[in-house]
Amino acid sequence: MIAINDRIGSARFMTKVNANHLDAFQAPDSGLLGTFVNVQPVFFYPPSRPLGHHHFDLQPINGRRPGRSTAPGALPQVDVLYAYQELSVGMFQAAIDLGAQGIVLAGLGAGFWTSKGTEEIRRIVRETDIPVIVSRRPEGGFVGPCEAGIGGGFLNPQKARIQLQLALEAKMDNDAIRALFEHSGVH
Known part of the structure; x- marks a missing residue:
């Protein structure tokens, strides 16, 4: 709150x-x-649990508490990539090569990317186990399920990044991460 x-x-x-x-x-x-x-x-309303809310147990994992470690990178590395005209599709592979364990895409409108960008995203999803969350650049809106990644729902890229970091820290697999973001089986 x-x-x-x-x-x-x-x-x-x-x-x-x-x-x-x-x-x-x-x-x-x-x-x-x-x-x-x-x-x-x-x-204005009685207490309720938001759609898609998931409780992450922030007890010590592997002897440390997520986000509380003095060591850099307390949570898994998740990079946020923004869509723009004539983007270099090499940025996706660069994020992976630099150690990203997950990627959040801030797409145009409701998460849209250029044709070449979408092809590269599909390749990453198909060939790796790296979860790709598709979010949006506009202030508000919803990104639903999509074939080029996992829809980020109502979460902006910054909040989607934190949720993905927590999911990776909790050792969730891609199916559980998809359910987490796409609001299935988490109520």
């Missing part, structure tokens, strides 16, 4: 939408959970 500017929002859906405004955080797809009136929280 995030409480900021007299507003209460879900950490899963709140995001910074403006670099300069004081009112920079919003929840474009889900709306707010509540507000503050005379310093008291007022919730």
Whole structure:
């Protein structure tokens, strides 16, 4: 939960939408959970579990706590790649060669890529065990199941990256990661 500017929002859906405004955080797809009136929280809805929410056990794994290690790379390396016109498809292989254990793609619109980019993504999905999450560049929206990777749902690329890092740390296989992101079997 995030409480900021007299507003209460879900950490899963709140995001910074403006670099300069004081009112920079919003929840474009889900709306707010509540507000503050005379310093008291007022919730608009009863407590509920968000669609697709998964509880990750953050107890020590292999003698360390994820995200709390002083060693660099406490969580598995997951790279975020952004779509743009005339992109170099070599960036996908470069991410893998540099140690990425997962890739999040920030596509155009609802996760779309150039034709050459889509071909390379399909090749990576087909030839490796590296999970590829397809997200979107726009502020809001949904990316559903797709053949060139795993749909990121309502998660923006930054949040999809964190969720994928946690899934990899928890040793989830690609089927479990797909279920996690595509909201099947996780309720």
